[in-house]
Amino acid sequence: MKLYKFLPVLIVFFLSAQIVFAQGGYEDLLYQEVEVENPVYMPVLGIGTGIINYYGELQNDFSNMIQGQPALRINVYQYIDNKHFWKININATVGNISGYERSFEDISKNLNFESTLFGVGLNVEYSFGNIYKGERKIVPFISLGGEYISFSSKSDIIYKENGVTLGNYVYYPDGTIRVGDQLVTRDYDYETDIRSWDPYGRGDYTPSSFSIVADLGLDFKVSDRVALRLATSLHYTFTDDIDGVSFENTVGRIGDTKMDMFSFTYVSLNIDLFSEAKTKIIESLFADVSGDFDYTLIADDDRDGVLNLADNCLETPTGVQVDSVGCPHDDDRDGVPNYIDKEQFSNKGAIVDEFGAELSANKIREGLFMDLTAVERTEAYMMPIGLGWSKYSEMTNVEIPEKYKKLDQDGDDYISFDELLDAINGFFDFDSEFNSEDIYDLNNFFFAQ
Secondary structure, eight states: OOGGGTTHHHHHHHHHHHHHHHHHHHHHHTTEEOSSSOOOOOOOOEEEEEEEESSSEEESSSSTSSSSEEEEEEEEEESSSSSSSSSEEEEEEEEEEEEEOOSSSSSGGOOOEEEEEEEEEEEEEEEEEOOSSSSSEEEEEEEEEEEEEHHHHHHHOEEETTTEEEEOOOEOTTSSSTTTEEEEEEEEEOEEEEEHTTTTOOOOOOOEEEEEEEEEEEEEEEESSEEEEEEEEEEEOOOOTTEEEEETTTTTSSOSSSOOOEEEEEEEEEEOSSOOOSEEEEOOOSSSOOOOOGGGGSSOOTTTOOOOOGGOTTTOTTTTOBBBBBOOTTOOSSHHHHGSOTTOOOOOOOOOOTSSSSSOHHHHHHHTTTTOOOOOGGGGOOOOTTTTTTTTTTTTOOOOOGGGGGGGGTTTSSOOOOHHHHHHHHHHHHOOOOOOHHHHHHHHHHOOO
16 A cells, blocks of 8 residues: 555645634634523414314213314414413314214104314413423413304204115114115214204204313423424303204203213414524624633634634734635745745746746856755754654764664665655555554654654
8 A cells, every 4th residue: 555645635634624623613603592581472373183072962972082073273372471381372173073862762862963063262271381390391281261163063864875865764662763664774964954954843043152161281392383282172062052952942852951062182283483582693793712712723823814723824924915724825826925026927837036036047057056065964953843753853873773774775874765655655554563653753763864
């Protein structure tokens, strides 16, 4: 494996990570999530479905409250106190209820009905949120209010076969149902309006009433804006006419003086679409860096607008424009920044001096023939830039350590760069007796020679 082929990729990745961390971390300090002191709460919409059951003189078609006919409910509520314990609810409910009775001894007690209900209600609700400490995920509630309902009650008294009316049902003491001489079973087609039919001498009556509604259940918090409600409500009406069997009937089946009732067990989803958020993000002009904050994250020593962690040129003079990595602009790319470049439009590839001026052919030729005195290695002094290199920094006649002498393939008592690279490649190809510490130590020795 050739390690040096991967070095540029590793360097780019490392520098990119530093830039993202440095710049993103600083910018994040300017944004802060704070709690809104007095958020504005708007009405909350709830949409649900459930089952409805009838209670009156006749029997309910279903055996318990978790069985029944389907119904729909729309609810809107608004908080009326700061602690959100009290609400006002406005709701609308639509659904069907049904009932029947069957008797062999008294054939007048073989009745049935189905009624379509529509109700609009208003109630006051109390949530028991005060029994919890901290965040409340499940909150029980109870409510009490009133409702206006309208109903349209019908009965199944006519037998049809293939759409043809054959006659009315006749109930016999032996338990059979007949139409003429034909034994039949009910088709459960509620086709006859009880109010218009008036079989009990009730006369005309108002197909509507007020009712008292008691509601209790649980709210399950899904999020700050979404809650799931599971509840049951009991509706006590002020009418005895929903099932058609009333104490005011004058003939046939006469009911008791108790009012008709029904229950509604439902689940609904409450969604707060319009209220102000409980928290908000604010942007500060200055970051709060008090406490044990690491100031190196936002240090910019040369004040060029690029943080030290992402600045490739840390000593840019004041006022000099820089690029995204903090280095002065060099428009002609001659290696001399604009602010000291005496010729800012040098020809591409031209050789320039330290002030960016192009060198003539004669100047270049003179430089090539200058008599320069070489510096002996023993006279050179290396400035250590890491703790690991200081181990050899003051040695004048550096001798190759015994364990590295075999790397000196040309026998010149000097570890060359190619010999160093061969040792590193051998380590990464698992073809070396050196461990990672030996490689680091060899690297330090190479630069200390």
